[in-house]
Amino acid sequence: MRDIAIIAFAQSANKRNEQIYNEAEILAPVAREALQKAGLKKEEIDFTCSGSSDYLAGQPFSFVIALNAIGAWPPIQESHVEADAAWALYECWIAMQADESINTSLVYGFGKQSMGSPRDVMNILNDPYVETPLWCDTISMAALQGRALIDAGLATERDFAAVAARNLKHAKSNPKAQCKGDFTVDELLRSPTLASPLRKHDCPPITDGACVVILAAGDTAKKLCKRPAWIRGIDHRIDVQAIGRRDLTRAPSAQIAAEKAGVGAGKVDIAELHALFTPQDIILRKELGLASDCVINPSGGVHQGNPMMGTGLVRFGEVADRIIRGEANRGVAHATQGPCLQQNMVAVLEGK
Amino acid sequence: MAAEEVLRAEHVLEFPYKRSVGPILGRFFTELRDNQRIVGIRTKRGQVIVPPAEVDPETLEDLSADAIVPVANAGVVKSWTWLSDPRPYSAYKKPHAWALIQLDGADTSLLHAVVVESEAKMTTGMRVKAVWKDERQGHITDIAHFAPEAAK
Known part of the structure; x- marks a missing residue:
């Protein structure tokens, strides 16, 4: 296995409704x-991979338009996942493990949720025959898990x-945050439920935004970054899709991914959870x-901003940034997809 | 540029494919339509999955139509949520519950709506029964909703 690290992270400000600029902009x-x-020119990137969803843009192959922001001429090696961009990072990591000529990768994710109604649109993720026709929205699904x-007596x-x-x-303390502030629990509990037992504060905001992570391998990473955030373990697992066939109080796939990524092998300073x-x-x-x-x-x-399809990748970036700045030594990044924590990715990042 | 100057366009995304539901879900939908009956499928481990699936994801065992078994039209609410703001595309125009319902004879739960007057009528563990549409078309919505069993 090659040593691969995150050497740079950038993200847009999280905005509720970006009316002027399109995704590429x-x-x-x-x-x-x-x-x-990262101290790199665009021509020095060996591999590029993105994560997005056509359902947010409302048109097929919408990710091709976003590629304009990166530039594909002279020809580049490029790929895309119809998934959160954390899975694009995983593809880059695999590509760099498999092909030693790839020393640098650029990963990006983006989403403009404001153009539609995400809690309804994302119902399309569910089983197309027995679930989607009911139009049970994502907040209701999450509420079934909350209940x-x-x-089970595990939370209130x-x-x-x-x-x-x-x-x-x-x-x-996050300059990119869309939502922030001091709130007491009693204050929050005074608001009405959207889908009981969940209230507005239990749900992610609707966000427009984009994020970019740059990966580098071995000596290239050491040359470009004083303190790279090394990916010491990364794994993703998936549970059954149908929520009626799972114990919703658990996420076994997250537990397996954490074990395979080696979370328990040392003290975890910080964790960013999707x-x-x-x-x-x-x-x-x-x-x-x-x-x-x-x-x-x-x-x-996720509560300060949820640039859907980039949200999981932001978790990697936020952990890596703190390691790169020397504020943390060992951190865990988590990303998820599917209803009620169906699919989970866990990575361990370290400064040494 | 001021917000009111931004150009706007309505855009409807459609994927107008026709799909076959196959031998397992096909049987499930036919039973709903023709017999007002709900069926599941029994895995080799003895678990009855409702709605029926073609594969047991735990063992990767292929499941065939021979393993389809009927379950009851009534069962127990395992979890629920009260939706105070019904969603625009769903069939339910008034506040209602979504629930995971474990039908008698099944080991898994079915997602569907429960229609009652108010949230106060909902409890985990309550018994509910399927209410059928008069005109059925082999669709999950042939079950109009579930209602408390005592109320019939």
Whole structure:
């Protein structure tokens, strides 16, 4: 196995509704910033991979338009995943392991959720025959998981609100944050439920945004970055799609991925969790085996901004940035896809 | 540029494919339409999955139509949510519940709507029964919704 590290990360400001710029226009300055941080010219990138969803843009092959932000001439080696861009990072990592001529990779993710109604649109992720025709929205799906936790005695609505309060507090130091502030649990619990037991603060915001991560292998990483964030373990696993066939109080795929990535092999300073809904934060902390002294979501997590299809990759970037800056030694990045934590990716990043 | 000057266009995304549901789900939908009956499938491990699937994801065992078994039209609410703001594309225009319902004879739960007057009528563990549409077309929505069993 080659040593591969994140050497640079950039992201747009998280915005509720970006009316002026299209996806490529949001992405272009972010890509420029990431390349500048890495000290690389665009021609020096060996492989490029992106993650996005055509359902957000509302047109097939929408990712091809976004490629304009990167530039594909002279010809580049490029790929795309119809998934969160964390999975594009995984493809880059595999490509760099398999082909030693690839020493640098650029990963990007983007999404403009404001153009549609994501809680309805994302119902298309579900089984097309027995679930999608019902139009059960994503917040309702997550609420079924929240209720399962409460009924099992594993959490309360106060615990859910405490997750939101923690995230929004951490977000105060995040210059890219869309939502932030000091809220008490009692204050949050006074708001009405959207899909009981979930309230607005339990759900991710609707965000337009983009993010870019640059990977480098071995000596190239050491040359370009004083303190690269080395990917010491990375794994992703998947559970059954149908939520009626799972124990919703658990995410076995997250637990396996964490074990394979080696989360438990040392002290975890920080973790960024792609927990879209607050009950998922509680499930993931347990499945990943995160100790109470681990700082969860120092960026504010998904609650400060949710540039869908880039949100998982931002988790990698936020952990890597803190390692690169020397604020943390060992961190965990998590990304998810599918209803109620169906698919989970876990990576361990280290400064040494 | 001020926000009101931004050009806007409505865009409808369609993927107008025709698909076959295959021998397993095909049987499930035919039973709904013709017999107002719900069926599942029994795995070699003895688990009854509803709606039926073609593969047991735990063992990767292929499941054939021979393993289809009927289950009851009534069962227990395993989890639920009260949706105060019904969604624009769903068939339900008033606040209602979504629930995971474990039908009698099944080992897994079916996602469907439960229609009751108010959230106060919902509890985990309550018994509900399928309410059928008069005109059925071999579709999951042939079950109009579930309702508390006592109310019939």
